[in-house]
Amino acid sequence: EVQLVQSGAEVKKSGESLKISCKGSGYSFTGYWIGWVRQMPGKGLEYMGVIYPGDSDIRYSPSFQGQVTISVDKSISTAYLQWSSLRASDTAMYYCARTSSITTFDYWGQGTLVTVSS
Amino acid sequence: QSALTQPASVSGSPGQSITISCTGTSSDVGSYNYVSWYQQHPAKAPKIMIYDVSKRPSGVSNRFSGSKSGNTASLTISGLQAEDEADYYCCSYAGSSTVVFGGGTKLTVL
Numbered sequence: 246e247v248q249l250v251q252s253g254a255e256v257k258k259s260g261e262s263l264k265i266s267c268k269g270s271g272y273s274f275t276g277y278w279i280g281w282v283r284q285m286p287g288k289g290l291e292y293m294g295v296i297y298p299g300d301s302d303i304r305y306s307p308s309f310q311g312q313v314t315i316s317v318d319k320s321i322s323t324a325y326l327q328w329s330s331l332r333a334s335d336t337a338m339y340y341c342a343r344t345s346s347i348t349t350f351d352y353w354g355q356g357t358l359v360t361v362s363s
Numbered sequence: 364q365s366a367l368t369q370p371a372s373v374s375g376s377p378g379q380s381i382t383i384s385c386t387g388t389s390s391d392v393g394s395y396n397y398v399s400w401y402q403q404h405p406a407k408a409p410k411i412m413i414y415d416v417s418k419r420p421s422g423v424s425n426r427f428s429g430s431k432s433g434n435t436a437s438l439t440i441s442g443l444q445a446e447d448e449a450d451y452y453c454c455s456y457a458g459s460s461t462v463v464f465g466g467g468t469k470l471t472v473l
Contacts, residue, residue: 280462282409289366289467290401290409290452295460304460340408348397348454348462351420353408 247271249279249341249354256360257331264327265357267341274322275299278344281315281326284356285337295344296324333363367392367453367465374471380441383468385453386434391463393434397456400429400438403467404449412451413438440470448472 252266267279281293294305298319305315316325324341339357342350368386375381385392385400392398398416401409411420413429416436426441436455440447453465 282464290403290454290464292454292462292464306461342409346397346415347456347460348399349411349414350399350401350409350454351411351414353410356408 247343247352249343249352251339251341251354251357254358254360256362259331259333259361259363261331261361262327262329263331263359264325265339265359267324267326267354269322269324269343272343275319279317279324280342280344280350281313281324282340282342282350283309283337284340290340293326293339298322298324331359331361333361335359336361365463367455367463369451369453369465369468371466372469372471374473375440375443376473377443377445379443380439381443381470382440383438383451383453383470385436385438385455385465387436387455387457387463388434391434391455391457392431392436394458395456396431398429398431398436399454400427400436401452401454402447402449403452409452443472445472 275298278295280295283291293309296303296315298317314327341354343352400413403409416431417429457463
C-alpha cells in the first residue's frame with residue numbers, strides 16, 4: 246500500500262526556521278516525483294514545487310522560488326520542505342503528494358499544519 | 364502564473380448531473396493535455412478524481428468524467444450523491460515545469 250506520512254503540526258514564531266518531512270512507503274520512492282502543495286486557511290491549493298528522489302532534481306514554482314527549500318534523503322525515503330525564516334503568512338497546511346506525471350498527484354500525505362505567530 | 368478560473372460554487376440535487384468549469388489560457392489548459400481534478404472533503408487531504416483531462420484512476424466512480432475544449436476543462440458528475448459534496452480543484456501544466464491550480468469550487472448537494 247502506497248503511503249505518505251508527514252511530520253506533525255508545528256507552532257513557531259516569526260523568524261524561526263523549520264523543516265517538515267514526508268516519508269514514503271509501499272512503492273519505489275526513487276522512481277516518482279514528490280510534490281509540495283500549500284493550502285492557506287480557508288483558501289485553495291497552491292503548487293510549490295517537486296523533487297525527484299532518484300537524482301534530487303528540483304523544480305520550484307516561481308511563486309515559491311527563494312522562499313522555501315525542497316530536499317530529499319532517499320536513504321530513508323523522506324522528502325523535506327524547509328524555511329530559514331518563517332513569516333506569519335507561512336501559516337498554512339502543507340501537503341506532500343506523489344506525482345506519477347506532471348499534474349497527477351495520485352497519493353497524498355495527511356498534511357502538516359504550520360502555525361506562525363508574530 | 365495566475366490561478367485557473369473556477370466558479371466559486373455549484374449545486375445540484377441527488378441524481379442530477381453537474382459540470383464544473385476550469386478556464387485557463389493558451390499557455391496552460393489550452394496547450395497541454397495535462398489537466399487533473401481533485402476532490403477535497405473538509406479537513407481531509409485532496410483526492411485525485413481525473414488525470415490527463417479525462418482518465419479516471421482505479422477506484423474512482425465512473426460517475427466522474429472530464430473533458431476539455433480550447434482553454435476550458437470541465438468535470439462532470441452524474442447521478443449526484445450526498446457524498447459528492449466537497450470542494451473540487453482543477454490543475455493544469457503551465458509549461459516550464461510549473462503547475463497551476465484553480466481557485467476551487469464548492470459543490471453543494473441539495
